[in-house]
Amino acid sequence: MKSSFTYQRATTPIEAVAMLAQKGAGAKIWAGGTDMTLHWQQEKTKPTVCIDIRDLKELDYIKVERDAIRIGALTSLATLERSADQHHVLASLSKITKLMATPQTRTLATVGGNLCNASPAADLSPAFVALGATAMILGESGSREVAMFDFFQGVNKTALNGAEILEEVTIPLPSDGEIHVSYRRIDRTVVDIALVNGSAAVSVGSDGVISKVGVGLGAVAPIILDASDASAELEGTALADVTVGKLAAVAATAAKHAKPISDIRASAGYRQDMVEIMLRRALEDTIKNHGGTI
Amino acid sequence: MVKHDKALNVVGRGLHVKDAVEKVTGTIRYGVDYEVQNMVHGKIVRCPHAHAKIVKIDTSKAEEVPGYIGILTHHDVPQNDWEAAWFNYRGKVLDGIGRFVGDDMAAVAATTPEAAAKAAELVEIEYELLPAVFDMEEARKADAPQIRYEGNERDPYGVAWGDLDAGKAAADVTVDCDIFYESQQYAPLGRNACVAEWMGDRVNVITSSQTPSELRDGIHEALGIPLSKIRVQALPSGSSFGQWWSNNFMIITVLLAKQVGKSAKIELDNEECMSTVKRRHQERTRGSMGCTKDGELTFFDFDHLIDNGGYGFKDDVGFFCVDMWGKNGHGDYSIHGINTNMVTAGCMRGVGDCTLGASVERCADQLAEKVGIDPVDFRIKNQIVSGDELRMQHSRHNLKGQVDEYINNVPEHLRKDWPELFKLSAGGTRALLEKGSEKFNWKDRWKGWAVPTQSEGALRRGIGVGTGAHVCGVEFEGASNSMVRMNPDGSAKVHCAVGRQGAGAETTQAMVVAEELGLTLDQVAIETGDTDSCPWNHGSLASSTMYRTGWASREAARDVKNQLLAIAAREFFDGVDPSELDVDNGEVVHGDPGKHNQRIPFTDVLNELRSDSLGQTSSITGSPRVPMPPSTTFARQFGAQFCEVEVDIETGQIKLIDFLCVQDSGTVVNPQVLKNQIIGAAICGSGFAIYEHMIFDEETGALKNGNLLDYKLLRCADFPHDAEVLFVEDPDPVGPFGARGAGESPIAAGIAAVAQAVYNATGVWVDMPMTPERVVSALKAASAN
Amino acid sequence: MTVLKVNGRKVEISDRGDRTLADALRTDLGLIGARVSCSEGECGSCTILVDGLPQTSCLMLAQQAEGKNITTIEGLADGENLHPIQQAFIEEQGFQCGFCTPGFILSAKAFLEENPNPTADEVSIGMSGNICRCGAYPYIVKAVLRAAELMNAPAQAAE
Incomplete structure (x- = not known):
């Protein structure tokens, strides 16, 4: 049976936190609320209080700074989708966003809400993990920062404690050179949830040498996987020396992290095979975005 | 049968469908949009098991839900088998046995949809579990659990011609196949709902259906009441593809309304539409x-x-x-x-x-x-x-x-x-x-x-x-009929019980009639859903609407035309043979304008009818006068x-x-x-x-x-x-x-x-x-x- | 009671928290053009405009809409005069059963406001947030392209 709940609007982020603390476990945050409303109707969650934070302007921003891109948690997916001209990383995130749900859902849904839903198949999350992004979390005693990989704790489970909300996603930018990120997924129709996905972020210094490679894999474990360690051998390689073979080798190593399950969308075996292909293609895209030829 | 092929004025043109404005303004009403005053809401209690028999039903908790009104169980239902068209359903409305997860077991009525849903969830049913079988080939075996009293397998149907052995011998190459097809789901956009209101011993049933007459037949079989006391008003449906013909939930609604003595509505949610009604076969x-x-x-x-x-x-x-x-x-x-x-x-x-x-x-x-x-x-x-x-x-x-x-x-x-x-x-x-x-x-x-x-x-x-x-279309489940009436103002209306699931029958049937009667599409109105005014029709299934119902609509229009021409010949054309006359643009004309150059508006002809006491009517009603050839044969x-x-x-x-x-x-x-x-x-x-x-x-x-x-x-x-x-x-x-x-x-x-x-x-x-x-x-x- | 602004007028709905906007529009306000099918934001039949942007009203709580301008299909035509998108959907027959049509038309309205001169490919992607089970897609694309023409040349369209 669906739960009954009351509706309240928070007027500031700190008020939202206070409301959460006061109302207890039944209180749930509605950012855009698209997942929450769905899960409530499907009886996956039984809220007693809905705290609506959608219109908190303080958390609705995209800031491009010298050393970081800051995305407010209440930035709508539609806004992120339209941020492509602000920075090439945002252009890549915009491309990912276009794959998410429907235009209608993207209007209401927020970046923060998508992360807090902590779906293993989420589209933005692997890119954030690959980019080495961090989550800024607001609680009663102030803000704290958590690496994006640590933010995801399980299916629909995050590092948020009882009375905390997500404030911002911070994407660090390299002090020297450029970072590019790419994302690939297996889907069926044009609107779909990823059967498996992979994202790669590659930083290349002004000397033309790869300084850092981040890898995020989705829908192959209960959480988004950080498989960046697999790419260590790429770091220090000159962009000009990257070969398809090297990227394939990285993808193969990274894919070993995957622990996929079989469900109605795909079998474990298919996911295992595809995660490698998705990552290889994402790596290739990233190298090409850097101007590399492979 | 196409007697004199003249240029067509209406047929062949990409005219806008009759309900286009209703569709783009969102005002067209489907089953889910229909309500009647003081109605209650029903919710079906569904079987959680693959195969199970009800031992006991306990409604004590459901009765505590504010707004609860009553329940319909198999004890309240006439134990008659009813059949949908093409054997798409055969069985009792409720018989205390669940034959798949999600099967209809009972229905509760309450004052709101929420209360009905809550009460349905609180109905406690004790089941005796029965063995189940899901695989077709397992189900064929002699020792398989039997799902129906008629047995699991129907008599095989087949077609054979020539000499198979000779055909095999003549082959230079052969191929074999063993292919399994999963079930496709109608996945209807638009869901469906049914509203039933009893007036004494008569019942009015409003739902989205492609087969209004077949639904009336089904209610008749299930309840054992005369067809004359059942009125189906079929509304347009969302995409259907054969899903919304006559469905068990509709008859449950009829019985639930009777049980609680109030008009009732049951609306299926999306999951019910996809998992409890029908599907393409595996x-x-x-x-x-x-x-x-x-x-x-x-x-x-x-x-x-x-x-x-x-x-x-x-x-x-x-x-x-x-x-x-x-x-x-x-x-x-x-x-x-x-x-x-x-x-x-x-x-x-x-x-x-x-x-x-x-x-x-x-x-x-x-x-x-x-x-x-x-x-x-x-x-x-x-x-x-x-x-x-x-x-x-x-x-x-x-x-x-x-x-x-x-x-x-x-x-x-x-x-x-x-x-x-x-x-x-x-x-x-x-x-x-x-x-x-x-x-x-x-x-x-x-x-x-x-x-x-x-x-x-x-x-x-x-x-x-x-x-x-x-x-x-096919002939042996019944002859699809149509009726056309021409009104004193010269407008016409065709009554044919077909579906409005998006295939445009409400327009194309009227186009056929307009063509035959020399009218514009605007001058021909149509009723497709009301079994009280439409003669029996197989409905929109088996690709029959344009062919079989269209034939009937044209024949009915031809009948109207013949009556109209007969009056016109007598009253306006010096008693010529009516076959010398024709209709054109709302007027009766002579085939040879040199002989008779007058053009007599239909209204003038119909006015003659009005003043003619022997006519006993002021309008002309037409029906097919010959049987339709058996179209499955050609x-x-x-x-x-x-x-x-x-x-x-x-x-x-x-x-x-x-x-x-x-x-x-x-x-x-x-x-x-x-x-x-x-x-x-x-x-x-x-x-x-x-x-x-x-x-x-x-x-x-x-x-x-x-x-x-x-x-x-x-x-x-x-x-x-x-x-x-x-x-x-x-x-x-x-x-x-x-x-x-x-x-x-x-x-x-x-x-x-x-x-x-x-x-x-x-x-x-x-x-x-x-x-x-x-x-x-x-x-x-x-x-x- | 909660006050909403729907199709330019203030209306009242109950202040219950636990119900969707789609439910409130249909049940309290009789706006049946907000069609509900999947209830999970997939089909787009219940699409409405909130401050001009498309949203599926089945995934939005009624209370979330307080203070926002809601447009439903009932608010599109000006009396008897259809909106050019509605006109174009009739001309190109961008529908069969019509159940999904209000949602498509409202999606098209928001889409054309952002992209008044789209290519067919862009329309095709832009209209993919709605499902037409009857499969009128190629005619829906034609209808949206035709609507763009009508909206860009209102004087010509009147002829």
Whole structure:
């Protein structure tokens, strides 16, 4: 049976936190609320209080700074989708966003809400993990920062404690050179949830040498996987020396992290095979975005 | 039967559909939108088990829900079997046994939908669990759990002709197949609801249905009350494809309203629509086919299983592929309908021809490849043209008997204008294939069997062609009737009980009548849903609406016209023979204006009727005056479709790149409506070919993807927006103004075209649906060999 | 009670928290043009405009709409005069059963406001947030392109 709940609007982020603390476990945050409303109707969650934070302007921003891109948690997916001209990383995130749900859902849904839903198949999350992004979390005693990989704790489970909300996603930018990120997924129709996905972020210094490679894999474990360690051998390689073979080798190593399950969308075996292909293609895209030829 | 072919004024024009404004303004009302005053809301209590018998029902907790009114259980329901059209359902409304997870067990009524849902959840039912079976072949075994008192398997249905052994001996090459088809779900957009209101011992039933008369019949059978006390008012439905005919939940609503003494409404939610009503059967074809080295088919030998689920009762599927590949002289088809503990299966658009028909297409393609013939040429060589014999006449079971009985009951003099029976009266695939391959540039694009047209990285493109056929309605479930009334102001209204599920019948039936009566479309109104004013009609099923109902509507209009002309001849044209007169633009005119140049408006003629005390009426009512020829014995519709796909051979993902549909439905009554319907069929068929399938739990038979997130429907960008439809219009000798049926052959053609294109791109045949994972598995299996 | 602004007028709905906007529009306000089918944001039948942007009203709580401008299909035509998008959907028959049509038309309205001169490919992607089970897609694309023409040349369209 669906739960009954009351509706309240928070007027500031700190008020939202206070409301959460006061109302207890039944209180749930509605950012855009698209997942929450769905899960409530499907009886996956039984809220007693809905705290609506959608219109908190303080958390609705995209800031491009010298050393970081800051995305407010209440930035709508539609806004992120339209941020492509602000920075090439945002252009890549915009491309990912276009794959998410429907235009209608993207209007209401927020970046923060998508992360807090902590779906293993989420589209933005692997890119954030690959980019080495961090989550800024607001609680009663102030803000704290958590690496994006640590933010995801399980299916629909995050590092948020009882009375905390997500404030911002911070994407660090390299002090020297450029970072590019790419994302690939297996889907069926044009609107779909990823059967498996992979994202790669590659930083290349002004000397033309790869300084850092981040890898995020989705829908192959209960959480988004950080498989960046697999790419260590790429770091220090000159962009000009990257070969398809090297990227394939990285993808193969990274894919070993995957622990996929079989469900109605795909079998474990298919996911295992595809995660490698998705990552290889994402790596290739990233190298090409850097101007590399492979 | 087309007596004097004059230029057509209404038929053939892409006129806007009658309900267009209602549809774009959101004011059209479907079943879910209908309410009556003081009604209560019902919710069905569903079976949580695959097979179980009710031991005890405890409503004490449900009764505590504020707003609870009452419950309907099997104890309150007359234990009569009722049947839906084409045996899509046979059983009691409620009998205390659940035959699949989600089966109807009881219904509660409450003051609000929320209260009803809550109360339904709190009804506690104690069950005795019964053994269950989900696999068709297991269900056939003698020791299988029995799902129905009639047994699990129906009498086999079959068609056989020629000498199978001789056909096999004559074959230079043969191919075998064993193909399993998953169930397609109607996945209706729009859900459905039913409102029932009793007035004394009469009941008024309002719901979305394609078969208003059949629904009234079903209520009559289930309740045992006279047909005259049942009024069905069928509303337009959302996409239906055969789902919303007469459904058990509608009759539950009728009984629930009676039980609680109040008007009641039951609305199904999306999951109920997908998991408890109906679906396309799971099917399995085993068989073989052979041909000579010149590509002439020598035999067909197929054994086909269809799974009816809990309440389907079909023993046959309309497999008109038999007729389409009719050049071959020896064949044997057997069909077995089998019940399982899964949701009821029934007719979905293109039943049989989307599955068995696709198996035959695949076998034909494999033969064509073996003998090195292009698929277009192979079809032209082996498929039927008008005048050829229809193989379906060689049925070994009831079809033949029923058709013979129908024919023999018609006096000889009424049969003299009939086309030759058991031979195709018009159309065929040849012209479609020729016209289509030219437009598609097939000869240039075809690179050979299993040769991609383009190859880049992991991407392979391939082209394919497929063909489909279907019947144009059937006669032996009852003659579809229509009534036309001309009013004193010269306007007309046609009353025919058909569906308004998006195929445009509310417009095209009126166009036929307008054409016959010399009126504009605006001057002809229509009632399609009310069984109190419409004569019995089979409804919109089996592609019969334009053909059989259209015939009846035209005959009814002809009857009105004849009466009108008779009055006009007597009163305005000096008593000439009425056959010298005709109608034109709302006026009666003489065939030879030199003799009689006056033009008499219909209103003047009808005014004469008004002042004529012997007429006893001020309006003219018309009905068909002759029996319709048995169209299953000669009329078929055909589709040929061409497509290009792009397959990622690493991931198995398929993209539809190009699509061309060519259709032979005789005269096209409304090209805009028909093009839309044909494209829709291609999209529904493509979806079935690459994504759509119901996933059932192996332990319980419960549907696991009863939602649109995981039941994948094609979206706008998944299908080429420049897909085109071409028509070949070979007029039918019987259908209204030469029209035939349309909606089912194109879905079969599309499925086969996509399957073949994927083969040509990848070199592997993939069982449907060709999901990314299945494509990859098939490629892996092929490379392992 | 909660006050909403729907189709330019203030209306009242109950202040219950636990109900969707789609439910409130249909049940309290009789705006049946907000069609509900999947209830999970997949089909787009219940699409409405919130401050001009498309949203599926089945995934939005009624209370979330307080203070926002809601447009439903009932608010599109000006009396008897259809909106050009509605006109174009009739001309090109961008529908069959019509159930999904209000949602498509409202999606098209928001889409064309952002992209008044789209290509067919862009329309095709833009209209993919709605499902037409009947499969009228190619005609829906034609209808949206036709609507763009009508909206860009209102004087010509009147002829």
